Amino acid sequence: MRVxxxxxxxxxxxxxxxxxxxGMYVCGPTVQSEPHLGHGRSAVAFDTIRRYLRWRxxxxxxxxxVTDIEDKIIAAAQERGMSVPELAEEMSAxxxxxxxxxxxxxxxxEPRATEHIPEIIELIARLIDRGLAYPSGGDVYFSVRGxxxxxxxxxxxxxxxxxxxxxxxxxAKQDPLDFALWKAAKPGEPWWHSPWGRGxxxxxxxxxxxxxxxxxxxxxxHGGGNDLIFPHHENEIAQSEGATGKPFVQYWLHNGMVNxxxxxxxxxxxxxxxxxxxxxxxxxMAVRLLYLRAHYRSPLEFREELVADxxxxxxxxxxxxxxFPPPDAAADPEALERFRRxxxxxxxxxxxxxxxxxxxxxxxxxxxxxxxxxxxxxxxYEIAGVLGLVFASTGLDDLADPLVSLAAEFGVExxxxxxxxxxxxxxxxxxxREERDWPVADxxxxxxxxxxxxxxxxxxxxRWHRR
RNA sequence: GGCGACGUGGCCGAGUGGUUAGGCGCGGGUCUGCAAAACCCGUUACCCCGGUUCAAUUCCGGGCGUCGCCUCCA
Numbered sequence: 001m002r003v004x005x006x007x008x009x010x011x012x013x014x015x016x017x018x019x020x021x022x023g024m025y026v027c028g029p030t031v032q033s034e035p036h037l038g039h040g041r042s043a044v045a046f047d048t049i050r051r052y053l054r055w056r057x058x059x060x061x062x063x064x065x066v067t068d069i070e071d072k073i074i075a076a077a078q079e080r081g082m083s084v085p086e087l088a089e090e091m092s093a094x095x096x097x098x099x100x101x102x103x104x105x106x107x108x109x110e111p112r113a114t115e116h117i118p119e120i121i122e123l124i125a126r127l128i129d130r131g132l133a134y135p136s137g138g139d140v141y142f143s144v145r146g147x148x149x150x151x152x153x154x155x156x157x158x159x160x161x162x163x164x165x166x167x168x169x170x171x172a173k174q175d176p177l178d179f180a181l182w183k184a185a186k187p188g189e190p191w192w193h194s195p196w197g198r199g200x201x202x203x204x205x206x207x208x209x210x211x212x213x214x215x216x217x218x219x220x221x222h223g224g225g226n227d228l229i230f231p232h233h234e235n236e237i238a239q240s241e242g243a244t245g246k247p248f249v250q251y252w253l254h255n256g257m258v259n260x261x262x263x264x265x266x267x268x269x270x271x272x273x274x275x276x277x278x279x280x281x282x283x284x285m286a287v288r289l290l291y292l293r294a295h296y297r298s299p300l301e302f303r304e305e306l307v308a309d310x311x312x313x314x315x316x317x318x319x320x321x322x323x324f325p326p327p328d329a330a331a332d333p334e335a336l337e338r339f340r341r342x343x344x345x346x347x348x349x350x351x352x353x354x355x356x357x358x359x360x361x362x363x364x365x366x367x368x369x370x371x372x373x374x375x376x377x378x379x380x381y382e383i384a385g386v387l388g389l390v391f392a393s394t395g396l397d398d399l400a401d402p403l404v405s406l407a408a409e410f411g412v413e414x415x416x417x418x419x420x421x422x423x424x425x426x427x428x429x430x431x432x433r434e435e436r437d438w439p440v441a442d443x444x445x446x447x448x449x450x451x452x453x454x455x456x457x458x459x460x461x462x463r464w465h466r467r
Numbered sequence: 468g469g470c471g472a473c474g475u476g477g478c479c480g481a482g483u484g485g486u487u488a489g490g491c492g493c494g495g496g497u498c499u500g501c502a503a504a505a506c507c508c509g510u511u512a513c514c515c516c517g518g519u520u521c522a523a524u525u526c527c528g529g530g531c532g533u534c535g536c537c538u539c540c541a
Contacts, residue, residue, distance in 0.1 A: 019505065042541035072539065155470055225541030266540055293480065299534060309491045350481050354489035364505055421477060438500060456503050
């Protein structure tokens with residue numbers, strides 16, 4: 001299978017072939033504020049890649065970090081009158097529950113920067129030993145010009161970077177390009193003891209330390225948003241390879257940005273859409289499908305009508321799932337082969353989604369014509385599962401009271417169980433239909449519809465689902 | 468200015484040197500007590516200009532336009 005490697009900007013064969021162990025590190029969020037649609041895209045993109053690699057037979061170890069100490073978190077915590085750990089804890093929980101609503105699986109390891117201070121300090125010390133970093137006034141900086149390969153990921157040469165206007169100037173740096181590995185604590189900031197005094201890690205170093213701790217000095221796949229290519233990932237390479245002398249990452253994978261009204265979603269500009277809000281309004285699967293319908297590397301323009309469109313498409317999948325429960329049958333091999341072919345080509349999820357809808361139509365048609373679609377249906381479930389399109393069956397517990405009174409209204413025997421209640425009502429309606437008593441049959445259907453329960457008749461019986 | 472991505476039908480979005488993506492929407496039909504669902508048919512697509520070719524939306528060159536990165540960012 002081929003993947004697009006940002007390092008070299010080429011589609012390359014993923015080696016070794018399965019089965020093999022594969023270490024995968026993805027830059028998780030800096031837990032400073034609520035997740036937005038961009039965070040969701042990255043999480044879903046790499047969750048899908050992880051699921052697919054596993055399906056292909058790889059033994060994947062998936063690490064996604066939480067950066068819980070950083071300048072912006074400190075600032076945000078002060079603004080809200082909270083401690084840094086309190087804010088980080090609250091936002092981590094928000095990210096976790098929001099990602100869960102997108103059916104993003106929990107990572108195998110979810111390391112936090114603040115729990116790896118010893119590893120970070122050790123890595124910095126190694127870089128100092130090797131002459132690639134230097135302490136300065138309580139800070140420690142990385143010597144960019146001391147690392148020969150600097151710029152190989154982002155395609156920037158140190159000399160060209162100098163002309164950029166946004167280089168942070170500091171008397172403490174020997175060179176304007178140098179970046180902080182360790183920052184001396186200012187009054188009121190969180191700090192840890194270090195050989196260079198009280199301080200905290202710089203932004204990039206925690207990913208190097210944690211990735212290497214859990215996945216070794218050379219890791220197979222490293223992912224993140226393409227806005228991290230420079231400087232974050234460029235600096236990770238410099239720090240890691242500077243310390244070990246070995247290649248840090250075999251395959252760099254980057255997802256595209258989510259744009260809003262033609263502009264990138266970003267914390268700094270305030271151009272963003274709250275992820276939890278979008279999930280609340282359209283459902284987690286609609287948001288996930290929205291992501292999957294674009295290739296993970298393409299920019300994705302967000303508009304409300306596009307999520308509504310995705311929600312309608314999810315409805316179709318959901319109706320299909322209700323019509324055909326998971327069968328006890330082998331998945332159609334031809335469908336799986338098509339899936340493998342499009343996904344093997346740098347994770348072609350838009351085509352895979354197209355395939356999924358092909359299967360929906362095919363199985364519906366077969367069933368309509370009296371054939372058994374079990375193999376197609378099984379392929380549908382297998383593929384949907386790999387794409388992370390999972391559907392929770394909705395209960396009726398919140399509708400217990402209205403259902404009981406509705407049952408009583410139609411003279412149906414009831415106990416408190418809402419499912420039994422609904423079944424009784426549907427049985428009553430079936431009798432009405434057999435007696436060609438359309439007013440009663442339609443009234444039951446209309447009243448259930450008002451509760452959000454949709455009743456549909458078909459040749460093979462009556463089905464219901466919540467709207 | 469440097470580096471990179473991209474311009475496909477009403478909307479979104481794959482893909483291909485000549486032959487069906489797919490979804491949503493819209494129109495027609497089948498089925499059905501009605502409704503819904505499902506299925507079938509249609510909705511005449513590939514930014515512009517050159518070039519290569521028997522043939523280009525697909526390859527090459529130029530133009531126009533959009534977006535991202537260039538030390539906050541997923």
